[in-house]
Amino acid sequence: MSRSHSKPLPTSLRAAFEADKAHALARYRLNVERLAELMATTPATLYKWLETDAMPINRLAAWEHITRSDYVVRYLAAAAHKVVIDIPTGHAIQAADVQQLQTTLNAAVGALLDFHAGRLDRDGCIAAITGGLEVLAWHRENVRKNDQPELELN
Template identity: 45%
Template sequence: MKRRNWKQAQPSSVRQALEWSLDFALERHNLSVERVAERMGLANHWSLYKWVSEGRMPLVMVPAFENVCGINLVSRWLASTGGKLLIDLPTGRLCKAEDMQELQAVLHTATGALLAFYNGTADAVQTLGAIQAGLEGLAWHRGNVQQHATPQLELGGHGHE
């Protein structure tokens, strides 16, 4: 089974965002649904199963869910459905070669997805996900350059993926 590139994952529905979050929690943190529910402070895990199967979770539970799972896919979905970009807060830190290579790879993937879409070999959902990841990467670097003159401390890492 091919590993999903979580940094570029862009869910097309809230249900998919919930399911993928649980997949991430299991893959990266070895957390079952029961353990995720327990760490969220839920009395029983059946509530979480129900929310995921129905694609409906109380909004006040989303931050706890994303924190336990270690990925913000529900927030990404909410932002994208509102026509917004979701980016980590730039800290104004100097970028390494790996940061630039990662941006280049994301932009290359977005360009490839566009070419495939216009050739009729890729679907709109995958293409939109790749474009979203490219826009978010560029927006982060834009903010990082703006913040460079007044860098912030890197507290509580945002790079869970």
Template identity: 45%
Template sequence: MSRRRWKSIQPTSLRHALELCKDFAKDAHNKGVERIADEMGVADHWSLYKWLQTGRMPANLIRPYERACGCDYVTRWIAASAGRLTIDVPTGRHCTAQDTQALQELLTTAAGRLLAFYSKSCEAEETLAAIQAAMEGLAWHRGNVSQTQQPQLELEGQP
């Protein structure tokens, strides 16, 4: 079984975003729902199960949920559903060949989904998710190129 490519996944609904966060926590950090609920400060993990099932998590618990899961799919879905793009803050760092290849993969996937959609062999939600991921990738690179004039300190990932 191949591993999911978490960077290119786009949620298609609020419930899907909640599920993706839960799945990411399990896959990347080996956290179950009970541990996520504990880190969120929720006394009863059954409440978290209910919110995941219904897609009705209280707004003040979204960030603690995402922090416990280690990802931000819910926030990204909320922004996308409002017609907004979300990108990581560009630091002006030099990109590697892998960064450019990842962008090329996003663009190729979006173009492929568009072709499939117009030939009626792909759903609109999948097509929109691929387009959203490609636009976010391009927006990050745009910000990164413009930020190279005044690069920021790269504090993350430094030993």
């Protein structure tokens, strides 16, 4: 099933780390001490990385995997003027998926019109357009994988 909307994009690397950390705590009860243990480092080192926004790049994939959150990765991609999408598993879609796509794209066009009419701020417009890009790209990848469906293990 397609994604219905984009998660809000953090406004700084610090906010991205905090969002990932908060997600790990709220959803999986992983505090910094447990995150550090799973990343094979000390809590003091992890605290230092988070406080200075200086996590080594070779630890970032582990951070994303352990927190099960992608705010840092999405922030870094956006800073490089890229859009991140979840790759679908390649499965048959339902009519509701296509209707959700249409709703999301209509909302993106509406946001663009509202922005140019002065009724919507820049961040709101960008969020709506990004959501449209993500859901459309999701469907593109799903069509590309149509002849090689995968099991959904999540």
